[in-house]
Amino acid sequence: MATLANYPDYSLYANAFGFLRQPLDFSPMSSDADVIITGVPFDMATTGRSGSRMGPGAIRQISTNLAWEGKRWPWNFSLLKSIKIADCGDLVFDCGDAGQMCERLEAHANGLLEQGKTLLTFGGDHFITLPLLRAHAKHFGKMALIHFDAHTDTYDQGSKFDHGTMFYHAPNEGLIDPTHSVQIGIRTEHSDKLGFNVISADTANDWSVAQIVEEIKVTVGNMPVYLTFDIDCLDPAYAPGTGTPVCGGITSDKALKIIRSLQGINLIGMDVVEVSPAYDHADITALAAATIATDLLHLWATQKQ
Numbered sequence: 467m468a469t470l471a472n473y474p475d476y477s478l479y480a481n482a483f484g485f486l487r488q489p490l491d492f493s494p495m496s497s498d499a500d501v502i503i504t505g506v507p508f509d510m511a512t513t514g515r516s517g518s519r520m521g522p523g524a525i526r527q528i529s530t531n532l533a534w535e536g537k538r539w540p541w542n543f544s545l546l547k548s549i550k551i552a553d554c555g556d557l558v559f560d561c562g563d564a565g566q567m568c569e570r571l572e573a574h575a576n577g578l579l580e581q582g583k584t585l586l587t588f589g590g591d592h593f594i595t596l597p598l599l600r601a602h603a604k605h606f607g608k609m610a611l612i613h614f615d616a617h618t619d620t621y622d623q624g625s626k627f628d629h630g631t632m633f634y635h636a637p638n639e640g641l642i643d644p645t646h647s648v649q650i651g652i653r654t655e656h657s658d659k660l661g662f663n664v665i666s667a668d669t670a671n672d673w674s675v676a677q678i679v680e681e682i683k684v685t686v687g688n689m690p691v692y693l694t695f696d697i698d699c700l701d702p703a704y705a706p707g708t709g710t711p712v713c714g715g716i717t718s719d720k721a722l723k724i725i726r727s728l729q730g731i732n733l734i735g736m737d738v739v740e741v742s743p744a745y746d747h748a749d750i751t752a753l754a755a756a757t758i759a760t761d762l763l764h765l766w767a768t769q770k771q
Contacts, residue, residue: 476534484553485526485588486545486760487533491552495577499552500770501584501763506557506571509742510564511593511629514710521741522556522588524707524752531753532760540726541764548767564627568597575601584766586759589739591709592619595694596632602692602735603641609734610686611636611647614699614721616712618649618656618664629740634660642692648685650678650724651699653714667714675720679727690734693762695721697740697755705754707746718754725761729768736762 484490485503494502505522512518537544545551557574559567575585575598587598592615602609613619613633621630633649636642637660644661653667663685670678698708701715741755 478530478534482527482530485529485756486551487530488551488553490555492555494552494554494583495581497552497554497583498550499583500549501551501586501766502578503551503553503586503588504557504574505555505588506567506590506594508557508559508564508567508590508594509709510562510591511627512591512709513624513628513630515742515745516709517742517744518589518591518709518740520743521590521739521752521755524741524743524746524749525588525738525756525759526553528749528752529756529760532756538760538764543767543771545760545764545767549763549770551763567594568627572597572601576604579605585735585737586762587737588755588759589737589741591629592694592696592739593627593629593632594739595737596635598735598737599632599636599641599692600639603639606690606734608640608689609642610689610691611642612682612686612691612693612728612731613647613649613696614651614694615649615696616651616667616698616715617654617696617710618652618662620656620660620662633662643689646686646689648682650682651716653712667716670716670720671714675723675727678724682724682728683731686731688732691731693733693736695736695738695758695762697738697751697758700754705751707742707744707751708740709742710740718757721758722761725758725765728765733766733769736766738762
């Protein structure tokens with residue numbers, strides 16, 4: 467007698483659970499996966515429109531559209547035959563307790579890193595990157611940061627929990643080296659007093675992908691690299707579903723081409739943040755985030771080949 471188990475489901479909409487249709491694994495510390503995906507449904511630090519707590523679910527849901535290819539174009543290998551991925555679901559914390567979220571996320575990341583796992587994390591607002599950097603710094607020391615965003619997030623004002631202050635605190639805590647870090651797509655007021663290398667949005671739009679990638683690789687050198695992608699780096703035409711949209715950003719095509727050309731960097735951790743599905747249209751922001759995340763996994767996998 468035929469059962470549901472007899473029919474592999476490659477649907478673009480049915481039975482979507484983990485990212486890229488991977489099964490959920492709520493015991494990631496004992497998993498044999500190379501990369502652990504975690505959602506962090508937190509948006510208490512946002513200064514604009516709330517709603518990015520729903521981002522991880524939206525990214526997972528739309529990722530079914532990316533899971534049917536054996537080899538994801540334009541990569542020349544099968545991701546799921548090259549590395550093993552596990553989605554451990556969302557971080558659990560008391561709603562409204564930002565301090566507890568920080569403690570639990572750092573402890574979660576630290577535990578996975580101790581087991582030799584690499585993390586791909588979905589936000590949530592961009593503040594989640596700070597506890598992630600704290601955990602990674604314990605294992606890798608001071609890191610280079612590749613940061614895609616409309617904002618530098620280096621502001622020294624605001625509360626203890628603010629998604630515009632992470633990269634002010636991170637250098638001051640010794641987590642990252644700004645002189646070996648690069649911020650791409652910036653198009654809001656910022657200061658250079660911390661020493662970050664900035665490729666503004668207008669420069670990124672004028673430069674070729676090859677020019678941008680060369681600048682990134684020269685800047686980060688051989689340092690361990692943490693890559694964080696705020697979806698508002700993209701122009702709102704390509705990513706309207708975000709809390710603080712800013713016109714004049716880069717295209718999804720250019721962002722993907724940059725990521726695909728970063729082979730050779732020492733990538734040790736990554737996140738994609740600030741998807742707010744309530745402001746999205748036809749899931750295009752979530753799809754952009756899921757595609758960026760999938761290409762980041764391919765980029766990481768090239769280090770293992």
